[in-house]
Ligand SMILES: O=c1ccn([C@@H]2O[C@H](COP(=O)(O)OP(=O)(O)O)[C@@H](O)[C@H]2O)c(=O)[nH]1
């Protein structure tokens with residue numbers, strides 16, 4: 001019997017790119033599939049309180065839609081998607097991958113063939129980096145210390161995992177700390193995590209006010225996730 005795959009895409013004001021991302025996912029069948037069926041069994045979009053056309057655009061690609069009346073944060077959107085998902089394997093993707101979403105199916109193979117419990121996509125090095133890479137570095141150090149594993153792309157939202165991993169995690173972080181939280185929980189429970197380099201492209205964070213606000217929000221969220229993981233490990237030791 002084929003393992004069912006649910007794709008979950010959290011999306012907040014992504015009208016500019018979500019159409020291209022969803023189109024790429026539909027046009028991407030598993031290799032050799034004569035009926036040209038997509039590689040996933042359900043495609044869930046969680047509109048996290050967008051004020052643009054995200055929901056309307058998503059509706060033309062899937063009827064598995066969740067709408068948060070207000071913006072609740074990336075992790076909250078991922079959790080809502082997971083509560084609805086029926087798949088045995090869950091693939092999370094950001095909404096801004098555009099055409100590069102065609103590479104997403106490559107995250108599935110190691111999980112489907114039980115070589116890993118979770119796969120994480122490593123993006124190519126950005127050509128025009130405008131920040132300092134601070135959040136990324138902090139995330140890597142924190143995950144190493146609290147989860148005991150060396151993950152280069154612990155912030156990456158492109159990841160596939162067995163349903164069991166998500167059922168056993170301690171809690172979903174609400175915001176951008178969600179991925180480091182997931183990685184730490186999975187590593188602490190002995191799940192096998194592997195990283196795969198894939199030529200994904202996303203909207204890079206700029207050197208403007210919006211870009212720095214984004215980095216600030218990410219930093220607070222990631223630091224908060226580490227703080228809560230630290231507390232949990234303290235109580236678990238007692
Ligand atoms: O409050 C939020 C913030 C972000 N996102 C979604 O989470 C994904 C990653 O967000 P973003 O691209 O801003 O983060 P980055 O890739 O820079 O870490 C995207 O699909 C966003 O639309 C969300 O659902 N709710």
Ligand SMILES: O=C(O)[C@@H](COP(=O)(O)O)O[C@H]1O[C@H](CO)[C@@H](O)[C@H](O)[C@H]1O
Nearest residue numbers: 129130131132133134135136205215218
């Ligand atoms: O891809 C990368 O090497 C870094 C670039 O970080 P900077 O924008 O140079 O701080 O991106 C990470 O940090 C960004 C900002 O905090 C996030 O938006 C990316 O998701 C994350 O990968």
